[in-house]
Amino acid sequence: MTGMSGKPEQATENEVAEPVAEKRTKPRKSALKAQLGEVVLLSGGNPQIAKGYGAAPVQAYIAAMPGWKSDVGRRLDAIIERTVPGARKAVKWNSPFYGVGEQDQGWFLGFHCLTTYVKVAFFRGASLSPVPPGASKQKEVRYLDIHEGELDEAQFAAWVKQASQLPGEKM
Structure with missing residues (x-):
């Protein structure tokens, strides 16, 4: 806006501060979706x-x-429940975790969606x-990557049974 002198008018302190305050308090898109009950998919789905x-x-x-x-x-959940009745469950770091015994006894398995x-x-x-095929930077951890239509349920169940009998990882 320009004043009578043709020079721009100076905004009052409230006029300047108000848009900035709105910007700071505007909720993130993921927070809005969560409030509406929609699930946000992170990278890789x-x-x-x-x-x-x-x-x-x-x-x-x-x-x-997502999808398949x-x-x-x-x-996976059904096989774990059938193989380890009473397995403890949680979601941490946007991934399901499974353990046995008390909370402080740790976790034996977790999974995560990738693209x-x-x-x-x-x-x-x-x-x-046998040792699961995927190596890790961590000496004890091994991975199994399951692509569409490739789950060997019998082998997975055997690994779950063995893993549940080992000391859990505390996280």
């Missing part, structure tokens, strides 16, 4: 699920897995027989 313990957050994660990966998640596959992490995988 991994669902953003709030940290929580028990079956409910794990089921929410599995339901939010949701079916893989349901199958073209589901990555299963066996936290003591180097001790499994």
